[in-house]
Amino acid sequence: MPSTSYGPQRRPPLRPQADQQEPAAGRWVDGEFTFATPEAEEAWQRSAYQQAVSAKTWHLGDKIDDQTRDAILTGIGGATRPMYQGPDGQYYFQNARTLEDPSVRSHRAQHVAGKTIDQIAAAGKIPGEDEYVAMRRGLRTHANDNSKPISSDDPRDKITAFLPKPSNGENGSSKPTRDRALQNAMGSDCAEEHKQCTNLCTIARYDPDMGGIWGGSFQRCMMGCISADCGGNRVM
Amino acid sequence: MSVGLAEIHRLIARRELRAALTALDALPQLTNFERQEQLRIKALVLSGLGMTEQALSTSEIALDSVHVRIEDFYFAGQYALELHNFRKALDYLSRAISASIKEGSDYYLSASYLLRAYILIQNGELVSARDDLDAITDEDCAVTWLSNTPRITKTDLLAATAPSGA
Numbered sequence: 001m002p003s004t005s006y007g008p009q010r011r012p013p014l015r016p017q018a019d020q021q022e023p024a025a026g027r028w029v030d031g032e033f034t035f036a037t038p039e040a041e042e043a044w045q046r047s048a049y050q051q052a053v054s055a056k057t058w059h060l061g062d063k064i065d066d067q068t069r070d071a072i073l074t075g076i077g078g079a080t081r082p083m084y085q086g087p088d089g090q091y092y093f094q095n096a097r098t099l100e101d102p103s104v105r106s107h108r109a110q111h112v113a114g115k116t117i118d119q120i121a122a123a124g125k126i127p128g129e130d131e132y133v134a135m136r137r138g139l140r141t142h143a144n145d146n147s148k149p150i151s152s153d154d155p156r157d158k159i160t161a162f163l164p165k166p167s168n169g170e171n172g173s174s175k176p177t178r179d180r181a182l183q184n185a186m187g188s189d190c191a192e193e194h195k196q197c198t199n200l201c202t203i204a205r206y207d208p209d210m211g212g213i214w215g216g217s218f219q220r221c222m223m224g225c226i227s228a229d230c231g232g233n234r235v236m
Numbered sequence: 237m238s239v240g241l242a243e244i245h246r247l248i249a250r251r252e253l254r255a256a257l258t259a260l261d262a263l264p265q266l267t268n269f270e271r272q273e274q275l276r277i278k279a280l281v282l283s284g285l286g287m288t289e290q291a292l293s294t295s296e297i298a299l300d301s302v303h304v305r306i307e308d309f310y311f312a313g314q315y316a317l318e319l320h321n322f323r324k325a326l327d328y329l330s331r332a333i334s335a336s337i338k339e340g341s342d343y344y345l346s347a348s349y350l351l352r353a354y355i356l357i358q359n360g361e362l363v364s365a366r367d368d369l370d371a372i373t374d375e376d377c378a379v380t381w382l383s384n385t386p387r388i389t390k391t392d393l394l395a396a397t398a399p400s401g402a
Contacts, residue, residue, distance in 0.1 A: 109340060131269070134241075192251070194381035195284040199248060202280070202307060218310070219347040220374070222381055231380030231387055 025087040033059060033088055042133060044087040049108075049132050050125075051084040053092075054100045058084070061092025107132055135203060190230035197225035197232075241270075244277060253284050272303040276311075283315060288383065291315045292324075299328075306335045310344040313351060318383050322355045329355070346372045350379055354388050357396050366397040 025040035026033055035041035048055035064072075064083065069091045072080055082094040092098070111128030112120070120127055201221035226232025240263050247256035260278045263270075275298040282291035292315035298308045313328035332348040335341075349368045356365035369390055378389040 134273070191286070191383060192284075194383075195280070196251075197381065198283075199280060217342060217346055217374070218307075218344050219350070219377055219379060222347075223376075223378060226381060231378075 024089040028088065033086075035087065040087070042136070045136050046129060046133050047085070047087070048100070049104065049129055052082070052100055052105075052108075053084040053094060053098050054104075055136075057098050058086050058092065059088075060095070060097040061086070062095055064091040064093060104132070190226075193226060193230050194222075197222050200225055240264075241273065241277070248277075248281065248284075253281050256281050257285070268301060269303050272298055272301045272305075272308075275301075276308065279311060279315070283311075286383075288315050288318050292319060292321075306332055306339065306341060306344050309335055310348055313348065314382065317351055317355065318385060320384065322358060326352060326355050326359075346374055346377050347379055350377050350388060350390060350393070353393050353397075357393060362397045365393065369394055369397065 025044050026035040028034075035044065045055045048058060053061070061084065069083075072083060080093070083091055084094065084098075085091050108126070108128050111131065201218050204221050223233045225234060227234045240259070244256050244259050244263075247253075247259060257278065260274055260281065263274055266274060275294055279291045279295040279298070282288075282294060292312060295308060295312040295315060298304060299312060309328050309332035313325045313332055316322075316325035316328055329348045329352040332344055333352065336343070336345040336348065349372050353365040353368035356362070356368065372390055375390060378387065380387045382388075
């Protein structure tokens, strides 16, 4: 494969290098990968962004044996599917289940727009990388502030942890009237709920685990987050 | 810096908005990107405190940055609409729509179109409003979370823009 020069700056490595392999960021426990530290998890999120792989579903990739990996990394492997190195140190081929979420691609596209290859190369990192990690960090901080632990693989559990507490409907008020919704929409409880949802839905755009759940739109996210009592669609 | 913002996110999550506001103002030595994030969060907090005018002016500062994002235009438009400043709201929402189209991002597009259609109807520009409504693919599109503004739905706005006798 011919190499391309971008001047004195080196292009940031989009693919992992065998001689740069780092120790695993955690370990497998009962079929689930557990990160050793929050910092290790954050480092993985950065790596996943660099490698354009889903930080959440990376483990569903197709494992690559050592011989194949070495052949690819030394440039004699021929045309292959995109490859990445997971936080466990293992190399994987991308497949449909490991593709990063459209919201992450959109985030990258937003940060790449208007930049030249030389500018990107000179930056030494993937455009939007720091912002993506910062957003994930903020998201995790939010999650940690809620009483409900985020341990399930089901992203809907993660969503639930962000949702505002039920508003002042009686007995859960599962069937509010539109008048009631309109009346409450101006109330302070609803205003509070609206702001909580605004905060959530602003962050949701950058979270690959939440994009699909919220329909990929701020408006849908808000309507799904806000309770029916306060003018949204969420029924408790 | 990141630790400071993390602390502020914690305060917001605990609904301690006054404390979050104080902490935001006390953040030391910011890079341009961090400054943008600070303004973004501060506007959200001010809006949460009901200080919509200050939220708008704060978000307007963010619009001048090279780090401006689509959401900055959208929220500036939303705050302006809540203040019934239709001229500014129309401008900012139009910029949110343009930026969304340019960047191929749909996230704020339907809400921006809907709010702009609402403003256009207030201005009597029914044809333009209809164009915006037609650009929204979601038939159930609604914005119900604005203060000082009634529930806005695509269905209601379509009815408002329908030719008389239709």
